[in-house]
Amino acid sequence: MIEFVRNPEWKSVTVKVIVVQVMLAVLMFFFMSYQVSLINKAMVNQNAAVIGYVLKQAPQLENEIVHFITQGAQEQEIAEGKRSLAQYGYKEDMDIRDQHILSNNALPIKTAVQVLLFSIPFLLLLGWEYRKIFEKIRTITFAAEQVVEHQFGQPLPENDDGDFGALGRNFNAMAERLHNSLRQLKQEKTFLRNLLSDISHQLKTPLASLIVFNENLLDNPHMKQEMRTKFLDRSHQQLERMEWLIISLLKLARVEAGAITFQLERVRLREVMDHAVHSLRMLTDQKRQTIHIYGGEDMYLFTDEEWLTEALINLIKNALEHTPLGGRIEIIIEENSVFQTVIIRDQGEGISQADLPHIFKRFYRGKNVTKPQSIGIGLSLSKSIIEEQGGMITVESQLGKGTEFRISFSKGPR
Numbered sequence: 001m002i003e004f005v006r007n008p009e010w011k012s013v014t015v016k017v018i019v020v021q022v023m024l025a026v027l028m029f030f031f032m033s034y035q036v037s038l039i040n041k042a043m044v045n046q047n048a049a050v051i052g053y054v055l056k057q058a059p060q061l062e063n064e065i066v067h068f069i070t071q072g073a074q075e076q077e078i079a080e081g082k083r084s085l086a087q088y089g090y091k092e093d094m095d096i097r098d099q100h101i102l103s104n105n106a107l108p109i110k111t112a113v114q115v116l117l118f119s120i121p122f123l124l125l126l127g128w129e130y131r132k133i134f135e136k137i138r139t140i141t142f143a144a145e146q147v148v149e150h151q152f153g154q155p156l157p158e159n160d161d162g163d164f165g166a167l168g169r170n171f172n173a174m175a176e177r178l179h180n181s182l183r184q185l186k187q188e189k190t191f192l193r194n195l196l197s198d199i200s201h202q203l204k205t206p207l208a209s210l211i212v213f214n215e216n217l218l219d220n221p222h223m224k225q226e227m228r229t230k231f232l233d234r235s236h237q238q239l240e241r242m243e244w245l246i247i248s249l250l251k252l253a254r255v256e257a258g259a260i261t262f263q264l265e266r267v268r269l270r271e272v273m274d275h276a277v278h279s280l281r282m283l284t285d286q287k288r289q290t291i292h293i294y295g296g297e298d299m300y301l302f303t304d305e306e307w308l309t310e311a312l313i314n315l316i317k318n319a320l321e322h323t324p325l326g327g328r329i330e331i332i333i334e335e336n337s338v339f340q341t342v343i344i345r346d347q348g349e350g351i352s353q354a355d356l357p358h359i360f361k362r363f364y365r366g367k368n369v370t371k372p373q374s375i376g377i378g379l380s381l382s383k384s385i386i387e388e389q390g391g392m393i394t395v396e397s398q399l400g401k402g403t404e405f406r407i408s409f410s411k412g413p414r
Helices: 001-006 009-058 057-073 075-084 107-148 162-219 225-256 269-279 281-286 305-321 380-386
Strands: 266-267 290-295 301-304 330-334 339-345 394-398 402-410
Touching: 009 107, 009 339, 009 380, 009 394, 057 266, 162 225, 162 269, 266 305, 269 281, 269 290, 269 301, 269 305, 269 339, 281 305, 301 305, 305 330, 305 339, 305 380, 305 402, 380 394
Parallel strands: 290 330
Antiparallel strands: 266 301, 330 339, 339 402, 394 402
């Protein structure tokens, strides 16, 4: 019953079979009625012949014989008649072909032929219905072949009722997930290729410098100590740069590849900011810069404290690097009914409007960058960390007036 209600194919077959069976039953009824009427006519003719012959010999028996024919005889008369007829081989178990009334009536053959003929439309009906089912199966087979060939433009119908509709919806969902998986694998492959290319490109310059420094030291054993110390200092700087670059690239790769599971917990935002600022104390002392933090004493955020600190350190360090000696950095922590926001504002040279849309791209360096050692990876890493934790980061800047980064998280657990 459940299959009948749920599947339109069952409904269609069942309704049509019932209609055909009713039509066949009506036709069979009229056919059998006609055959019975023929038998009845033959029996009447035979009884009439018997009565006619008997009355011709004994007219006085008319009433008794007519009574037997029309009203039926007693058991005694029937037994006596059977005994007399049995002498001539006319018995109940005789061959039907010896029965005069039925000898010319091919009722069994006609009935068998008619049943056979009546079964033809029934078989045609089943063939028509199953043809539609096989068409749907062929459609599913073709769609599966397309998916195997990585062609996802042939979805199955999803609006049908019953099992085929459910199969179509589940098949399309499976194909979509497979498509997304293949697209993700392709993106990961592209990301890995680009990452390896970036690492190779970024390491090329410091490696070349190290090779030159090393060759100079090896080829000139009588080099003055002052020059030797200068080359070693430069080699040390390049090694530190390479170390920082590799560590940062690995962090960025892990974040962008989704290889990090962020441990979200409720942390006090002001403590996270104080920790990030304290990590940069040596740089602020060297440049005699000051960092002022406003607000956030009672503000809590659901985030991964370690990785958020990493993102804030990169943003604050970027602000310090682009702020002149003795400059001032302002960090404002505020909230409204929707967002919790951190604003990092510097007094640096600012960013041109042409460079502004690109500053979060990996290894992007603006046309007016005054720090040749900058390789443009810190902002990209910070953006990835913040967005992977459900936040968003925007930037506003004016040349000669400074830059403002705005980090926003929606309130409540994410």
